[in-house]
Amino acid sequence: MSAYTALRGAGYRAYTRDRTTLFFTFAFPLLFLVVFGLIFSGQEVEESGRPYISYIAPGVLSWGVANAAVFGIGFTLMQWRRDDILRLIRMTPTPLGAVLGSRYVLAVGIGAVQGVVFVAVAMLPGFGLALDAGWPLALPLLVLGVSAFLAIGAIVGTYARTPEAVAAVANCLMVPMAFLSGSFYPLDAMPSWLQTVSWVLPLRHLNDGVSAALTGSGGLGDIGLAAAVLVAFTAVLGVVAFRTFRWSDRP
Amino acid sequence: MAHPPRSAGQDDGTGAPAPPPAVVLEDVRKTYGDVRAVDGVSFTIARGEFFGLLGPNGAGKTTLIEIMEGLRKADAGTVGVLGTPPWPRDTALLPRLGVQTQASAFFVRLTAAEHLRTVAALYGADHDAAARTLRTVGLDEQADIRVEDLSGGQRQRLAIGAALVHDPELIFLDEPTAALDPQARRSLWRVLRDLKRAGRTIVYTTHHLDEAEALCDRVAIMAKGRVTALDSPNRLIAGSSAVTRLLVPADRLDLGAARELPGVLRADLDGDVVVLQAADAGPVLAAVAEVAGLQGVQTRTATLEDVYLGLTGQTVGEQL
Numbered sequence: 156m157s158a159y160t161a162l163r164g165a166g167y168r169a170y171t172r173d174r175t176t177l178f179f180t181f182a183f184p185l186l187f188l189v190v191f192g193l194i195f196s197g198q199e200v201e202e203s204g205r206p207y208i209s210y211i212a213p214g215v216l217s218w219g220v221a222n223a224a225v226f227g228i229g230f231t232l233m234q235w236r237r238d239d240i241l242r243l244i245r246m247t248p249t250p251l252g253a254v255l256g257s258r259y260v261l262a263v264g265i266g267a268v269q270g271v272v273f274v275a276v277a278m279l280p281g282f283g284l285a286l287d288a289g290w291p292l293a294l295p296l297l298v299l300g301v302s303a304f305l306a307i308g309a310i311v312g313t314y315a316r317t318p319e320a321v322a323a324v325a326n327c328l329m330v331p332m333a334f335l336s337g338s339f340y341p342l343d344a345m346p347s348w349l350q351t352v353s354w355v356l357p358l359r360h361l362n363d364g365v366s367a368a369l370t371g372s373g374g375l376g377d378i379g380l381a382a383a384v385l386v387a388f389t390a391v392l393g394v395v396a397f398r399t400f401r402w403s404d405r406p
Numbered sequence: 407m408a409h410p411p412r413s414a415g416q417d418d419g420t421g422a423p424a425p426p427p428a429v430v431l432e433d434v435r436k437t438y439g440d441v442r443a444v445d446g447v448s449f450t451i452a453r454g455e456f457f458g459l460l461g462p463n464g465a466g467k468t469t470l471i472e473i474m475e476g477l478r479k480a481d482a483g484t485v486g487v488l489g490t491p492p493w494p495r496d497t498a499l500l501p502r503l504g505v506q507t508q509a510s511a512f513f514v515r516l517t518a519a520e521h522l523r524t525v526a527a528l529y530g531a532d533h534d535a536a537a538r539t540l541r542t543v544g545l546d547e548q549a550d551i552r553v554e555d556l557s558g559g560q561r562q563r564l565a566i567g568a569a570l571v572h573d574p575e576l577i578f579l580d581e582p583t584a585a586l587d588p589q590a591r592r593s594l595w596r597v598l599r600d601l602k603r604a605g606r607t608i609v610y611t612t613h614h615l616d617e618a619e620a621l622c623d624r625v626a627i628m629a630k631g632r633v634t635a636l637d638s639p640n641r642l643i644a645g646s647s648a649v650t651r652l653l654v655p656a657d658r659l660d661l662g663a664a665r666e667l668p669g670v671l672r673a674d675l676d677g678d679v680v681v682l683q684a685a686d687a688g689p690v691l692a693a694v695a696e697v698a699g700l701q702g703v704q705t706r707t708a709t710l711e712d713v714y715l716g717l718t719g720q721t722v723g724e725q726l
Contacts, residue, residue, distance in 0.1 A: 156523070156527040156533075157527065158527055158528045158530070160527070161523070161524045161527030161528060162524070162528075164524070165513045165516055165520070165521075165524045168515060168516055168520065169513065169514045169515045169516065172515040173514075173515060234514065238508065238510045238511050238512070239507050239508045239510065239511035240511050240512075240513065242477065242507065242511065243505075243507045243511050243525065243528075243568065244528060245477070245495070246475065246476075246477070246500060246503065246505045247500055247501070247525070247528035247529045248497035248498075248500045248501055248528075248529065248530065249528045250497075403477075
C-alpha cells in the first residue's frame, strides 16, 4: 500500500464514519434545495422568466461543493497540525505530493457525489429541473471549484487553531459569499452595484458557470470565462496556501 | 529483527568498518529570542545504547530531541544521526528513525489497527508490520477499537507502536510512561528492554528517575540548555556527594534535638517526619536509636533522584 493510497483510505474512512460532516456535506445543502424548491415550486423569476429551480439547483450545488471543500480541508489541516499528525507525516519519507494528492482526490470525489445527488433531487417531479445538453461541462467546472475552495480552506486551516475558529472563519467567508454570489436567489434581484462587487467572489463564477452548463443560462463563452477565472483563483490562492503552510503550531 | 547488537567505534571483526554512532552532537546550540534553549551540548550515543535525557521542564530536552529528529535546525554545532545530518529533511534517513508522537496524534475515527497500517504505509513498511507491532505493544486485543475509544494507557502504547512499526534502528521516545499506571509502566519496560535486546538504540526522556535508573545505560541530565552530568546511573550516584537520609517520626524527635545529634549535617521538618542528612548513616542511626528508638525510622540512600535534584538546582523541599 502506497502512502497516497493509505492516506486516501484513512481520509475516506474518517469522512464516512463522521455523521456530522456527512450531514453538512449532503443533507444540509439538500435542505436548502428542498425548502427553496418547494416554496417557489412552479414559480418563475420575474426578471428572466426562467423557472426558479434553474437558479436554485446550480446555486445550491456550487455552494454545497465549495462549502464542503473549505470546511473539509480547513478542519483536517487544523486538526492534523494540532494533534501532531503533520509532525508524524513529516517524520516519514512520505512526499508532500502524496499528502496533498490524497486530500485533493477525496475532495473531488465528495464534490462528484454531491453533484449527482443534488442534481438527481432537483430533477424529481416536484422540483422539475430540466438539464441542458451542455450539462457535462459542469463537471470540469466543479473540479476547478473544488480546487479554488480547497486552497481557501487550506489557508483557513493554516491560521485557525481550534475547530471553533475554523467554523467561524469559514462561515464568515462562505455565508455572505453564498448570498452575494446568487446561490440561493437570483442576483437579478440585487442592486446593480452589489452585482458588480460579486464579480470578485470565486463562488459567483462557479455559480454562473455551473448554471450555464446545467440549465443553458449562458453559452460556451460564459462557461469558458468561469473556468478561466477559477483557474486564476486556484493559482493565486494555491500559492498563498503553500507559502503560509505550517507543519506545527509551535515556534 | 535482524539487527545484531553493535557498539560504536569497534571493528566487528569482519574487516568492514564499524557503523557510525547512533548520535553525535558537537557544541549544538539553539536560541529562541533571548532564551538559550540548547546551549552548547556535545555527546555521543553508541549503537545499541539505552540513553536517558533527564531534566526539568524547560531544560531544553524537547528542543534537543527535535534537533536530533531533524524537526528543528540547530543554530550552531554539528549533528550526526546514524552518520548523516538529520537537517534538512532526509527521506533516506527517516525510515531508520522511530519517533513517538503525542498520544493524540492519531488519524481520526480509525481503529488501532487501521491507524498503525496507515503509519506503516507512510513509512513504506511491509504488510504485516502493523499486526506485529500491535502484539509488541500488547494491543492485539484492541486492534478493532477506534482510537478515540482507547484508554489513556492504550493510546500511549499505540503512539509508541507508531514509533516501532517500521522496524527503525534508532528510537526516540518522549516521556513514554507518563500517563501509565504502575502495571502498564512495568509492561512497557519489558517492551523497551526487548527492543534494546534486539539491538535498537533508544533515546528517551522521562520524569521518572527510578525508571531511568532501572532502564538506562547512560543518562544525561540537562539544566538550562546544558548537560550538567552524563554517565551511567550507578556512576553518577557513586560519584555524587549525595547524603543518606534518615526519616524519623516527628513526634519522637524534635528538630532542635535532631540538629544536636553527632554526624547530622542537616535536619528539616517535612510534614510528620524529621529528615536528617548524614554522610555516614551508621553513627547517626545509633544516636537516633538512643534518643528516639528505631521504630518507624527509615533510611534513604542516595538515588539518581538525589543526584538529579542536586544538579538541577531543585531542593527536596521544592520537589516534595
